[in-house]
Amino acid sequence: MKLKLFNITNFKVDGGAMFGVIPKALWSRAYKPDENNLINLSLRSLIVETGGHVILIDTGWGDKQDEKFFRHINLNGGDGLIEGLKKRGYSPEDITDIFLTHLHADHCGGSIKRRGNKSELTFPKATCYISDTQWDWAVKNNLREADSFLKENILPLGELGDLKLVKEEQELFPGFRVMICHGHTPGLMIPIIKYKGKTLVYTGDLMPTVAHIPLLWNMSYDIESLKTIGEKQRILNEALDKGYIFVFQHDEHIECCNLEMTPKGIRARDRFDFSEI
Numbered sequence: 519m520k521l522k523l524f525n526i527t528n529f530k531v532d533g534g535a536m537f538g539v540i541p542k543a544l545w546s547r548a549y550k551p552d553e554n555n556l557i558n559l560s561l562r563s564l565i566v567e568t569g570g571h572v573i574l575i576d577t578g579w580g581d582k583q584d585e586k587f588f589r590h591i592n593l594n595g596g597d598g599l600i601e602g603l604k605k606r607g608y609s610p611e612d613i614t615d616i617f618l619t620h621l622h623a624d625h626c627g628g629s630i631k632r633r634g635n636k637s638e639l640t641f642p643k644a645t646c647y648i649s650d651t652q653w654d655w656a657v658k659n660n661l662r663e664a665d666s667f668l669k670e671n672i673l674p675l676g677e678l679g680d681l682k683l684v685k686e687e688q689e690l691f692p693g694f695r696v697m698i699c700h701g702h703t704p705g706l707m708i709p710i711i712k713y714k715g716k717t718l719v720y721t722g723d724l725m726p727t728v729a730h731i732p733l734l735w736n737m738s739y740d741i742e743s744l745k746t747i748g749e750k751q752r753i754l755n756e757a758l759d760k761g762y763i764f765v766f767q768h769d770e771h772i773e774c775c776n777l778e779m780t781p782k783g784i785r786a787r788d789r790f791d792f793s794e795i
Contacts, residue, residue: 652705701746
């Protein structure tokens with residue numbers, strides 16, 4: 519198995535929204551905001567080569583929306599999607615599988631590109647995996663997530679591509695299994711990957727940064743916070759017991775950590791770069 523992690527882009531969001539009910543006096547010590555209360559997040563994607571598959575986990579924002587849309591997101595830094603792949607030796611045609619943790623715009627937008635008035639697949643040879651629960655939920659859409667579920671990102675996946683809906687937790691590829699969660703958005707998929715004798719958890723939006731490891735430190739974007747807490751508790755206990763490594767998608771500063779039990783509960787022990795695994 520081969521794994522390569524890269525940052526598509528950074529972007530900014532309101533710090534209060536990222537930490538929900540946690541007071542700013544607390545969360546700002548863990549993740550420092552700017553003068554506008556914005557925090558800078560990464561948007562990391564993981565390339566996984568296993569069993570003859572070249573899998574890309576999440577595809578970033580894409581570039582289909584207008585200037586007004588991206589002005590509010592404050593994109594900065596990163597390698598870009600296609601350029602990030604190129605730097606690591608891959609072309610869009612090399613990708614055999616796209617694994618989308620969920621269908622919020624920052625996670626799936628790069629899967630579809632526009633040529634004139636037509637939508638095209640960015641990765642023309644890839645099978646796309648989404649949980650069936652998330653697909654049904656996103657296509658139906660709702661007022662709470664309407665700004666995140668964009669039809670131009672979602673509908674072409676079913677119309678143009680080889681779409682496979684994941685119905686249950688399973689080993690999807692050799693050494694690559696899936697945990698399905700429902701607190702952030704119904705049907706969020708979390709990859710759990712065996713690599714070099716270790717087990718890695720790509721935490722996605724279940725725990726977007728190391729600061730979200732405490733059970734009650736959760737995003738206001740979560741649809742059902744109590745479910746998020748239970749899902750975090752489940753994977754944290756398993757990870758502590760079995761020595762898993764967390765890989766963070768959105769933490770600007772920290773790529774990975776392992777865990778330890780403290781008087782305050784399970785927390786990060788060692789923080790390190792992905793290259794150190």
